[in-house]
Amino acid sequence: xxxxxxxxxxxxxxxxxxxxxxxxxxxxxxxxxxxxxxxxxxxxxxxxxxxxxxxxxxxxxxxxxxxxxxxxxxxxxxxxxxxxxxxxxxxxxxxxxxxxxxxxxxxxxxxxxxxxxxxxxxxxxxxxxxxxxxxxxxxxxxxxxxxxxxxxxxxxxxxxxxxxxxxxxxxxxxxxxxxxxxxxxxxxxxxxxxxxxxxxxxxxxxxxxxxxxxxxxxxxxxxxxxxxxxxxxxxxxxxxxxxxxxxxxxxxxxxxx
Amino acid sequence: xxxxxxxxxxxxxxxxxxxxxxxxxxxxxxxxxxxxxxxxxxxxxxxxxxxxxxxxxxxxxxxxxxxxxxxxxxxxxxxxxxxxxxxxxxxxxxxxxxxxxxxxxxxxxxxxxxxxxxxxxxxxxxxxxxxxxxxxxxxxxxxxxxxxxxxxxxxxxxxxxxxxxxxxxxxxxxxxxxxxxxxxxxxxxxxxxxxxxxxxxxxxxxxxxxxxxxxxxxxxxxxxxxxxxxxxxxxxxxxxxxxxxxxxxxxxxxxxxxxxxxxxxxxxxxxxxxxxxxxxxxxxxxxxxxxxxxxxxxxxxxxxxxxxxxxxxxxxx
Numbered sequence: 001x002x003x004x005x006x007x008x009x010x011x012x013x014x015x016x017x018x019x020x021x022x023x024x025x026x027x028x029x030x031x032x033x034x035x036x037x038x039x040x041x042x043x044x045x046x047x048x049x050x051x052x053x054x055x056x057x058x059x060x061x062x063x064x065x066x067x068x069x070x071x072x073x074x075x076x077x078x079x080x081x082x083x084x085x086x087x088x089x090x091x092x093x094x095x096x097x098x099x100x101x102x103x104x105x106x107x108x109x110x111x112x113x114x115x116x117x118x119x120x121x122x123x124x125x126x127x128x129x130x131x132x133x134x135x136x137x138x139x140x141x142x143x144x145x146x147x148x149x150x151x152x153x154x155x156x157x158x159x160x161x162x163x164x165x166x167x168x169x170x171x172x173x174x175x176x177x178x179x180x181x182x183x184x185x186x187x188x189x190x191x192x193x194x195x196x197x198x199x200x201x202x203x204x205x206x207x208x209x210x211x212x213x214x215x216x217x218x219x220x221x222x223x224x225x226x227x228x229x230x231x232x233x234x235x236x237x238x239x240x241x242x243x244x245x246x247x248x249x250x251x252x253x254x255x256x257x
Numbered sequence: 258x259x260x261x262x263x264x265x266x267x268x269x270x271x272x273x274x275x276x277x278x279x280x281x282x283x284x285x286x287x288x289x290x291x292x293x294x295x296x297x298x299x300x301x302x303x304x305x306x307x308x309x310x311x312x313x314x315x316x317x318x319x320x321x322x323x324x325x326x327x328x329x330x331x332x333x334x335x336x337x338x339x340x341x342x343x344x345x346x347x348x349x350x351x352x353x354x355x356x357x358x359x360x361x362x363x364x365x366x367x368x369x370x371x372x373x374x375x376x377x378x379x380x381x382x383x384x385x386x387x388x389x390x391x392x393x394x395x396x397x398x399x400x401x402x403x404x405x406x407x408x409x410x411x412x413x414x415x416x417x418x419x420x421x422x423x424x425x426x427x428x429x430x431x432x433x434x435x436x437x438x439x440x441x442x443x444x445x446x447x448x449x450x451x452x453x454x455x456x457x458x459x460x461x462x463x464x465x466x467x468x469x470x471x472x473x474x475x476x477x478x479x480x481x482x483x484x485x486x487x488x489x490x491x492x493x494x495x496x497x498x499x500x501x502x503x504x505x506x507x508x509x510x511x512x513x514x515x516x517x518x519x520x521x522x523x524x525x526x527x528x529x530x531x532x533x534x535x536x537x538x539x540x541x542x543x544x545x546x547x548x549x550x551x552x553x554x555x556x557x558x559x560x561x562x563x564x565x566x567x568x569x570x571x572x573x574x
Contacts, residue, residue: 013504013524017392025389035505093369119390119504124372125360132364137329137435140357157499159353161444169435178498178505214401216369221388221395224530230553240556241564244536245572247552248480252513252534254455255480255572
């Protein structure tokens, strides 16, 4: 079984994002594996353990520095990595197109895992575009996954606590949600071992494809400011609660429904 | 005249109010506004849609009547309707359902889709959305034959624009998709989804344990609010991850966000900074959130919230 897992190298959740004059972010910050991709890697490795003769291949589209995220995936148990090197940012369509071409050039997948979203670009759609390019069924926000003969059973979180159970043909694409599993911290020997696992480095021009003409272009970016001037609500508990009621009723107008 | 399609979502048989807000993005006299419904094309739905500027209501069905929930089949049916009615701009909600359906529609059409927009300008096909989990806002332009936008619920207020809408039916072909829906397990129907709630009350470290969240649920029940949590409360196992607000949880934009015993980390703020009004209740006046809110309440949440709930009960009784 060939299991691919798509990972993205993203700014750390704790990092302060500074926008430079050229409209790009100051990348002099810590980068990590996209948190949802950790769930994707964990599930891929779990699936590998349940099947004989399986291989987990981590794949990333990004700058040279994204190698670090591929190494993290390999420390978690992926067998090897593919880095599609690109100096520019990509929208979901061209990301999916590139991943699709690199995967097809590498081999025939049985299951492909991604995170349900990347925390930097927040597109929520790469798994569906990837599925469409490959002709595979895709789901996202998976919170349970199991192999069931030649198909898979997946539970996806819908809104307000609703869950959907589906059966999918293989090959398929699965977008991992946070509740899918608890990613394990790699142990030191695994981290050391990951250093020697192979990574194939590709240029975008190595892939036999044309990037889609339809695209989403970023035309401007600015930091979202947190400018609020707090009013203090003080007094006895009763006065405080009374003042809060006023805010809810008169300012926010949320009590008339 | 440009045509804009709106993917309409229903909740308990009614058009979701947040969908009506989305329509207001295209309230000009150069646009024909078409509502696409996969469920619930009742007279009541048509009435509320036409009161908010919709000119045509298209109920998408199959040869066997309404199409039962199946995200991929729904998306396929929407694509067929878009082609039939020559709709090249489609807007919907960035709700759980919208993220599912709109993304699938985009994938089928190979179309650009901007998800979770806080503003859209159809005249130049640009949309504003958060980046880096709410730490920045970027403007995007979509290029191609199709233009798809998923609006963040509550980002636009519903605006009335009375008119008359035609109700018509479009019969779609149901395709084989490689996905079989085995079962949909519904949560409690009175549960308000975090991403769509007008009011959210969230608990953090200050909640101390799982049971204490009850006072937040009691408050929420009183005014149909949703209950959220910080990562600390989720990691401690007090509540489920589905309730987490923040960078690795949900991004929300309610009219009022009440933070109870939450210090206000950068990651938490990323998930709720576009809220209309932020009220922070914290015993520590120096907690970060107390300087980044609209109303700071330096008091014990265990004293304040029950009294607040009781007062609300008196008002709504």
